[in-house]
Amino acid sequence: MPATATRDTPAAILDTAERLVQQRGFNGFSYADVAAELGVTKAGLHYHFAGKAELGEALMNRYTDRFGEALAQIDAGERPAPEKLDAYVDLYADVLSDERMCLCGMLAAEYGTLPERMQAVVLRFFDENERWLERVLEDGRRAGTVSVTGSARDAARLIVSALEGAMLVARPYADVERFRAASRALLAGLVG
Amino acid sequence: MPATATRDTPAAILDTAERLVQQRGFNGFSYADVAAELGVTKAGLHYHFAGKAELGEALMNRYTDRFGEALAQIDAGERPAPEKLDAYVDLYADVLSDERMCLCGMLAAEYGTLPERMQAVVLRFFDENERWLERVLEDGRRAGTVSVTGSARDAARLIVSALEGAMLVARPYADVERFRAASRALLAGLVG
DNA sequence: GTCTATAACGAGATAGAC
DNA sequence: GTCTATCTCGTTATAGAC
Numbered sequence: 001m002p003a004t005a006t007r008d009t010p011a012a013i014l015d016t017a018e019r020l021v022q023q024r025g026f027n028g029f030s031y032a033d034v035a036a037e038l039g040v041t042k043a044g045l046h047y048h049f050a051g052k053a054e055l056g057e058a059l060m061n062r063y064t065d066r067f068g069e070a071l072a073q074i075d076a077g078e079r080p081a082p083e084k085l086d087a088y089v090d091l092y093a094d095v096l097s098d099e100r101m102c103l104c105g106m107l108a109a110e111y112g113t114l115p116e117r118m119q120a121v122v123l124r125f126f127d128e129n130e131r132w133l134e135r136v137l138e139d140g141r142r143a144g145t146v147s148v149t150g151s152a153r154d155a156a157r158l159i160v161s162a163l164e165g166a167m168l169v170a171r172p173y174a175d176v177e178r179f180r181a182a183s184r185a186l187l188a189g190l191v192g
Numbered sequence: 193m194p195a196t197a198t199r200d201t202p203a204a205i206l207d208t209a210e211r212l213v214q215q216r217g218f219n220g221f222s223y224a225d226v227a228a229e230l231g232v233t234k235a236g237l238h239y240h241f242a243g244k245a246e247l248g249e250a251l252m253n254r255y256t257d258r259f260g261e262a263l264a265q266i267d268a269g270e271r272p273a274p275e276k277l278d279a280y281v282d283l284y285a286d287v288l289s290d291e292r293m294c295l296c297g298m299l300a301a302e303y304g305t306l307p308e309r310m311q312a313v314v315l316r317f318f319d320e321n322e323r324w325l326e327r328v329l330e331d332g333r334r335a336g337t338v339s340v341t342g343s344a345r346d347a348a349r350l351i352v353s354a355l356e357g358a359m360l361v362a363r364p365y366a367d368v369e370r371f372r373a374a375s376r377a378l379l380a381g382l383v384g
Numbered sequence: 385g386t387c388t389a390t391a392a393c394g395a396g397a398t399a400g401a402c
Numbered sequence: 403g404t405c406t407a408t409c410t411c412g413t414t415a416t417a418g419a420c
Contacts, residue, residue, distance in 0.1 A: 162357050
């Protein structure tokens with residue numbers, strides 16, 4: 001019996017690569033970086049993920065699926081819309097406090113250089129987030145807990161944009177409070 | 193007399209490199225890309241800019257200075273604060289309509305991989321923008337044309353964050369209207 | 385100021401042993 | 403499943419001719 005990995009190797013590869021992409025970008029990390037950190041060789045990585053494009057795609061699908069599960073978790077709580085929005089903001093804050101950018105926000109910056117199949121997942125991520133927010137905002141409007149001036153769709157797109165941008169700007173300052181301040185000001189204008 | 197360039201060569205290099213960075217990122221373009229587009233050799237570029245770090249720094253300083261001049265232009269008009277904010281949003285929209293990301297927004301994503309001197313300019317860009325916005329918002333509040341709930345500084349930071357994020361998200365969709373919708377929703381919550 | 389030529393390195397990827 | 407070894411290519415950068 002050959003030596004067994006202490007945990008699922010593909011998952012460990014994805015964990016390391018994910019962090020590297022979130023901190024350095026898809027064009028800012030290499031198979032060598034991942035291999036060195038895991039103490040394996042580049043060839044070993046190619047066994048699990050044929051190429052960088054396949055690794056990137058797997059990364060994004062896992063991230064987007066997990067984000068969807070987190071949204072389902074928020075829904076399961078049956079809380080009023082403003083609390084759901086606060087929980088949504090916390091998802092972003094948790095990523096940032098790890099000194100990471102949102103994976104798909106990072107890849108949105110590099111969009112023009114990405115393999116086609118990775119580009120498609122970037123759009124899927126934003127679409128799913130916008131749909132979820134739109135529904136929460138409409139529920140809140142019906143319940144009288146949220147007062148959005150324009151369309152719920154436009155407000156949802158503003159929220160995604162503002163939170164992605166707040167992460168983008170706050171990370172160079174290594175200042176989560178900067179993100180928190182922007183989030184508060186955002187929700188104050190929408191929920192107030 | 194040697195052949196004369198049709199226009200200032202360093203400026204032409206900066207123009208091309210700037211667009212490439214805005215569309216592909218600092219880690220997504222090379223000297224070879226710039227040289228090919230200008231019809232010169234890589235060695236020729238090194239004569240004008242010693243290395244990629246120096247080219248990047250020159251790029252950012254020119255961009256930040258130009259942005260500052262554009263803000264001074266807006267101030268020169270002596271318009272009320274809401275009109276100044278509209279003009280400010282237009283600066284971003286113009287960049288996006290060229291299918292480019294804000295230069296410093298792009299470099300904020302790649303921040304961890306940048307040479308130190310380029311990192312410093314990223315912060316300078318955001319600082320100067322926030323200061324300008326903070327002043328406009330305070331002027332507007334005094335004149336009664338703007339009603340910001342929290343501090344002008346936090347609102348300024350929200351505006352920078354939201355506009356950077358709106359560019360980041362809208363560009364993969366190649367949809368300037370997506371940016372416009374987010375901008376309108378943003379200002380509606382702040383100026384309303 | 386721009387060129388040719390090349391050095392030095394790292395990236396992504398593959399073949400084949402174990 | 404992971405390794406060693408190697409290949410090919412692109413990238414940054416320099417030396418030196420014109």
